[in-house]
Amino acid sequence: MTDPLSAEPHAATGPAPTGRPLPHxxxxxxxxxxxxxxxxxxxxFLAALTSMALTTVMPFVSDDLDGQALFALAFSGTLATGVIGMVASGAWSDRAGPVAPLATSVALFVLGQTMSAVAPTMELLVLGRLVTGLGSGGQTVALYVVVARVYPPSLHGRVMALFSAAWVVPSLVGPFLAGAVTEHLHWRWVFAGLAVLAVVAFTMVAPRLRHLAEDSEGEREAGVGRRLLLAVVVAVAALGLGMTGELATSVAPALAWAVAAAALVVIGVAILPLLPRHTLRLGVGLxxxxxxxxxxxxxxxGAEVYVPYLLIERFGFSAMWAGLGLTAAAIAWAISAQVSGRHGDRIGNTRIAVIGVALLSVATLACALTPVLDLPAWAPIALWSCAGFGMGLMYPRQTVLMLAYSTRAEEGFNSSALQISDSVSASATIAVMGLIFTSLAGTGAEFAAVFALALALALLAIVPGMRLGHAHEASSVRG
Known part of the structure; x- marks a missing residue:
């Protein structure tokens, strides 16, 4: 392996050295x-921007293509197919390294965006969104494996802090940029522009990874077909769960709750083989x-869906001013992610968990109490920033720990497990909160109830938070 310290000045344009991460x-x-x-x-950044931009352009898309009936599916379908992409990319990365899965995922992302850009009907646009989900889900998992293969463990925290910021910044600029493009050009240019930019970004990465050594250990290869089938089951069940809110309003709340319960059971059973062993037992570490x-x-x-809603309904905020509550939290997240990336080892995993859970709990409690105690508007806005700061501490640190606990043969599987647990939990919680909100609508307790559920989940997180272990101990697994 070439010593990176002896590289020529133009080495930034060459491939990353092969084999193990670069300790120097x-x-x-x-x-x-x-x-x-x-x-x-x-x-x-582009994957996150796609999600944020969609919230701005979809009303225009729906009007142009007469697609109101498929409006929700354009959002939820992407998340569902993302689970399939995560599992496929993780298995492929473990078997053959991350380069081919990343290239395929980016190609699917670009194809999906292109299909959406030229779609003549809402049905074809939704199909494009489903393809985009496959690509974005697989892309994130493959990039996690790239981090493990290219960077030394000492830099993983900083990489994940950058990734975290790349998810947060689009929440600040995405809606505005998408709105400007839609207003001055057309909504189709939003999808087309993202496709072109994704190609440009991939050309920056691909040549520098072409000499990454392929892994042929294939310890999990025998179960790939079964895991892909289970991922499809999870995706379909998640889609069904996401549609229960509409079922509650159009048919009957009791039936909606029954369907939701069944979907949750299916998700719970199907997702277990996609996660590491001893997950249910809260084993120490991964x-x-x-x-x-x-x-x-x-x-x-789940809670942040209802923060702007609370400010609009309770205090009469405009949509723009209500969004400022989320903007402040996004800025706090970006700042604390940098703190976590640079000083996470010094702070310690247990301390990060305690501080992060405490801040998230304070924020959700403040939102739950606002309608009950008639708190002023500044209380949920200011304290929701605590949630952002707490998440910025915890979120990237958990990815660092996942990589530290992973052998080379498991980096793809464990990366997909982390992403699946994240996205499925978020979508399931949002769906259940929607049912709760719909069932209690008009009682005055709907906001308190959804934020109380968010508080309960935050408090429960302290239990696994006490069992995270230590990344420096797990890093010795790499040898």
Missing amino acids: VSSLWDPPVFWVTFGSVSLI PSVIVMRALIAGSLF
Whole structure:
């Protein structure tokens, strides 16, 4: 292996050295990894921007294509197919390294965006969104494996802090940019532009990864077909769960709750083989990392759907001003992610868990008490920033721990498990909260109830948070 310290000044344009991570790389912007860092962060940014931009352009899409009936499916379908992409990419990465899965995932992402850009009907646009979900889900998992193969463990925290910021920044600029493009050009240019930018970002990364050594250990290869089938089951059940809110309003709440309960059972049974062993038992280390990620994702992403709604309904805020509550939390998340990335080892995993859960709990409690105690508007806005700061501490740290607990043969499987627990928990919680909100509508207790569920999930997260273990102990597994 070429010593990165002896690289020529133009080494930033060459491939990353093969084999093990680079122990002598001291910065994410050192020449051997510069373009890998820049391109990977760009791909994460574009995937997040796609999600944020969709909230702005979909009303226009729906009007142009007469697709009101498929409006919700354009959102939920992407998340569902993402689970399939995660499992496929994880298994493929473990068997043959991350390069081919990443290339395929980006190709699917670009294809889906292109299909959406040229779709003449809402049905074809939704199909494009489903393809986009396959690509975005697989892409994130493959990039996690790239991090494990290219960067030394000492830099994993900083990489994940950048990834975290790349998810947060689109929440600040995405809706505005998408709205500007839609207003001055057309909504189709939003999808087309994202497709082009994804190709550009991938060309930054791909040449620098072409010499990554392939893994042929294939320890989990025999179960790939079964896991893909289970991923499809989870995706379908998640879609069904997401549609129960409409069922509650159009048919009967009791039937909706029955369907939701059945969907949750199916998801629970089908998802277990997609997660590490001993996850249900909260085993020390990786299993507890996975469970904690699921709980805090459900708490935050479920609750944040209702923060602007609370400000609009309770205090008469406009949509723009109501969104500022989420903007402040996003900024806090980006700041604390950098703290976690740079000082996570010094702070310690248990302390990060305690501080993060406490901040998330304070935020959800404040939102739950606002309608009950008639708190002023500044209380949920200011305290929701605590949720963002707490998540910024915990979220990237859990990805670092996952990689530290993974052998080379398991990096893809464990990366997909972390992403699946995250996305499925968030979507399931949002669906259940929607049922709760619909069932209690008009009673005055609907907001308190959904935020109380978010608080309960946050408090439960402290249990696995006490069993995270220590990344420096697990890093010795790499040898």
